Amino acid sequence: MDDLSRVELLFFIAGYVAIQIAIGLWFARGTKSDTDYYIAGGRLGYFPITLSLFATWFGAETILGSSAAVAEGGLSGARAEPFGYAICLVATALFVAGKIRSHGYVTIADFFRDRFGKHAEFVTAIVLVVISVIWAGAQLLAIAAILETTLGLPGVVTLFAAAGIVVFYSMFAGLIGDVVTDVIQGLFLMGGVIILFLAIIHQFGGFGAMLSVIQSDQLRLIAPGESLFTRADAWAIPVIGSLVTQEIITRFLAAKSTAVARRAAFTAAGLYIGIGMMPVLIGLSGAHLDVAGAVGDNFIPAMALEFLPPVLAIVFVGALFSAILSTVDSNLLAVSSLISINILKKLHARSSEQRQLMIARLGTAFAGVGALAVALSGSNIYELIAMTSVFGQGAIVVATLIGLRTRFGGPAAGLACVYTCVAFNLATLLILPILDAMSGGMAIGPALQAVLAGDVEPIDGYFIYSVVAALAAYVIAGLLENLFLTRASK
Template sequence: MEQQIDANLTMLDYGVIAVYLAIVIAIGVWVARKTRTGEDLFLAGRSLGWAAIGFSLFASNISTSTLVGLTGSAYTGGLTVSSYEWMAGIPLLFMAFIFAPVFLKSRISTTPEYLENRYSRRVRLYFSGLTIVFTVIVDTAGGLYAGAVVLKVFFPDLDIWMSCVAIGLFAGIYTATGGLRAVVYTDILQAVVLICGTGLTAFLMYQSVDFSWESVRSQVPEGHLSIVQPIDDDTLPWPGLFTGVWLLGFWYWVTNQYIVQRVLGAKDLSNAQWGAILGGILKILPTFFIILPGVMALVTLPDIQNSDQVFPIIITEVLPSGLTGLVMAGLIAAIMSTVDSTLNSSSTLLINDFLTRPEKEPDPETAKKWGMMATLGFMVIAIAWAPLIQYFGGLWAYIQQAFSVLVPPLVVCFTLGALWSRGTENAAFWTLIIGHTLGLVVFMLNQFGIWPLHYTISVTIMTAVSAAIFVALSLRDDTPDVREDALWQRADAFDTPATTAPVLKNVKTHAILLILLMIGTLVLFW
């Protein structure tokens, strides 16, 4: 039986939320007036600086399911779930030093476009179509559903369908008119609100246990304050921690259009690299601002029966008037950030990958009009699908089951495509087909208990299998399509101004800082 939550929102709280929504609307209107072409809509005119990129990466990733799901998982399973946050730094390092140079020097608009440059159009369209389906059905609809569920906790009379419609319309309209620039600028605001709101919540939770680590350690179950868990752990076994987590993150941070779009919109390569590293550094914060408070709630709020209610209860029990409204604005920010990003990226993929050909380039105004129509169309689909997610056995399971099938062959095709010139088009196409078919088989076997391995371990195994398929098929091809001028073969492909800048501006210095922060987090909570 679920606990009843008394939100106790005051007029001050409602005022804070209203001010936040008003600012978002103002940003959308202001940016819409400056959005004139398809490139403005899809890539912010390639004008984004490193700070905007880094904060937008962070805000787009911190969804409602992150705030609610991670806090609840920390309450029931401990700190091990923090690995999905701080280990994002590993794929973001790949982005900064390998893929950002390849992507930006190729002047691509979408990640599938890279696959056409490297392999063929059929590989591009396969990946693009798959990404659109998963982005709209999983990410956008999942963000709408998570937002509706959380709002219903605070406002029990709200209907999930109506909440999905309201959220979808609000985010969809300013995204359709303002494009990526509107998304990124609102993301900066959302990142600040999220950091301030969760930071204040975390401080008050630490205060509730008298800032005593020993007090927390003595009152929580054994292993709750440890990241590294036994191999039979249901939440995250240690083999999955060191291999599967960052592989899942590789898909998200390196190949997923709705995240990578910020990097593609950078004003230059140095800003793209600095932005990627800043995103990785910001991803250290959720361990201390979101996940640790979830563990501490076991001490101060020990009788919560439904883990999904841990974050809402913390807000209502700990925060004073006004700050509750700030954190509620943070929740709304997380909802909007996920929905606006996924809608914009889906329309970008549809227009650039399916409706645009070299011999049939639409004029800038037409591209903008198509993009707006696509965004609104995907918004309608996501709104219609979102409420159905409640029948899939939980949001977290829904998302993880979907992406554990999708990820392995994509990681292989992108990585070996960039680093191994012998890889062929035929190998890439059939690796995707065979890898996804095998992934579906493993998924079905897992549902019937025949394949008992944790999904993070399954992802590792399937990535190795996909790599073997790719290499074998490439070596078997008697006429490999290796191009002498290919970007990934050139010695200067990965040379950038940011790697030769003075120490404080050198991206290598920032990368070392990120690596030290990740190692420090692992050692601190080993």
Template sequence: MLVILAIGWYASRKVHNSSDYVVAGRRLGFGLGTGALIATWFGAGTAMGGAGNAYIFGNQGVIFDPWGAGACLIIVGFFFGRLLRRGRYISLADLYTSRYGKGMGILSMVSLVIAEMGWTGAMLVGFGSIIHYFTGLSLAWGIGVSTVVMVTYTMKGGMWAVTLTDSLQLLVLFVGLIAMLIVGVPQLGGWSHLFGANGAQSNMMNFPHWSWLPHGTDGFMGYTGLTGWVYWVGAWITIGFGSIPAQSLTQRVLAARDERTTVGISIVGGVIYILMGLIPVSMAMLYFQSHPGLTIQEASNELLLLMASNYLTATLLALFVCALVAALMSSAAGAVLAASTLIGDNGYRLLTGKQSNESTLKITRYAIPVVTGVSLWLALDFKTIYHLMVIAWSILLVSLFASYVAAFFWWRANETGAVAAFFWWRANETGAIAGFIGGFATWIGCYYWYLPITSAANTDVGHGAGSGVYFQWAMWDALYIASVWGLVGSIVCLVVVSLATQRINKPKPLVDIDGNPMRKAVWFGISRR
């Protein structure tokens, strides 16, 4: 933590304006850019929450992350990276404001800030769990100590501070994970116990270990029929689609030095992310076979730490824990910086109508402790890493994803003939706002529809959850299943209202940060240009 504070002080000397602070001056190359992207994405949810979910549910429990989260990065690289970088936006709310208008810009800013604070809360729970496990301090004190350090270095150095620490953190964490894999797997029975017949059903809920689809009488996560299939879709798209319109991801894409770099760091970063994420997942699956007695609470937040303590030497354990703390801090700092950027840049301009580099930088810095304070409250209230992280991206899935895709790809074509006729109508602000509200309303309505079903499925689950309905699981299950219908509702409202209001609310063109029409050619990721 002292090293991180020193880097924050050093990075602050490179910050001369809001562009340096928010997107590192748009000069990140492939190496630093890839490191920053993976280190930001690879946090407590993947390393600690993913291990816990694999121990409890097997592969079905980690479809959200790392599978869905890694797919998100690859999708961004192929379909959105070039256009985002071409627009030279400072934040994602810039896109919504320029493409739809001030009203949608404000709504997107609010939704993005809330989602980033939820994700930050998940990282803070990871901090607290590490410090509590190794020092005996309470979870609240552990969260508090880490929060102070993270706020200090992020306020000082911004994106440069986050970027300079990312690559080092990622390298040390990767070495620690590989060391734990090499040392731990033989002691846990070898790979045959993971992929052979002995490992076919070896997790707390006794689901098929490597199940990719709803499976027989078990369905998906214990739900059969249509509900099971809807849950399966939700598991893939909650982070796979929901985190595509995330400010913390967009900020790294915008910091790349050119379009090709943007595409490269997204696709390569997604592949490396999945491979790294499978290490704690595989270890957790093996660990259950020899240590099946953990409670749900122990597995959810502390399993990775328990495995590291059991199988790493003292030196490797110290390096691994330092790297893990640094990676979590990088993710949290990136999310806090993302939310603060939205407040300092977009909030200031949208509410005052003014634009000042000095004021933007000052407000962004001052917003960091405020955003962190709300995230701290969420962390102390929920205390669950994986669910807190996933629900953050569910918010963006149901509110912003449909209008995000429409902003880039539902435009009036310049061509003539059938193509022009098909794309003659475009998404407008009224439709985007309707999609935002309709998605949220459908999500909440379906949540209450599914809650009795999920409550019945999560009654007397055992494993330290107590008797009766385990409401924590029932609540999260209902929210995840309902998010699929929330996305459907958002798409329907966006399309129908946009088509109905074309004449009274003229659609705006897709433009860059300076208001110039966006060049739409060569938008697909793989290209020589």
């Protein structure tokens, strides 16, 4: 891309972001309480919820991470995106959304408070905050990757600029502004992906020719040398690991009815598969094109710069921004809700409506600072998403599904489930890989750095192990609770 096009792209992005902020702030001008701020008063219809779910879930990892993984390792890199997360979206609508809505909760931690007690509420809120902050950090990394590739700007500069813009926008727009801009971003995103997909088809001389270059070994859903546990994790992480997340629950709570929320989720899942297959096909076929810089997270931006005219390349980069902005502001709002309602609940309870709204906005700013710190840590997008999907999530899913549908297990079961899962996650994702690296001669400092950078693989089946451990802890603690209650009643 020549200097003129880079200048044009810079002005386009600046204008695009400015328009998004203006639209979001306009629709959010009537926000008067933290309930309005977090769930838009629970009055949104089918169309905005559909596009908001799609735009929120269809983030940087879908376009950048999955296409790069597919280009490098074939179809086995596409199990999470788009298949796993689309299944997850449908499963959440079927098994979680209605029950959560029926109790009038604002956060998942609200449910844990009512079902398992205040201690469980606090611990769950902390775990969910960690998850959403890491996820937001991954989106900021994606912004830096795009601007570094398309504009040649230093990644650190773009990280700070992106964090500042998103924090400002999210602080004042709230969920209603987020959803309204999601509608625009969702449409823009679909258009951008379709444009690049058609350009790649044209480059090959037709859709059939594009498919013909894909080799049979690229179509294997099982990676070479992959163990059974690794294969199970590849499906379990997206399907189970993201089944209960604050970002998606918020959209269900913002819908005007459970039926609307479910229909919107089913439609969003369909869009997710349809549009999500395009980056997958680009990855499969584009691996056979010799494009400079088309490696790792820069694979898709490099393809856009190579094969799209400057104007359309600008549109596509704007579409990538749409994907990222719609995801990261949802992450920040999720963190803010958990901090203000569940972690600072005493302050929240005795504050006026206006002060609650102020606390909510400050919580969003805090989340943005945390996401920036994560992005500056140096991990890549794919590794950050993988870590996000597993940390404590096995326990949250187990306790939520059992707690919503049965009365088995009380406070001890909920806490045992969460603590055990987090302990297994820390052991399999951090401690054991560090020890493994040290056994090869590394000092503890370099070993820790290698693990955080994703250079040292966790043990096979790390997520499955955490889910099984969480379930076992819940059942054992629940049985002991019943035993003690039975003895106490005699």
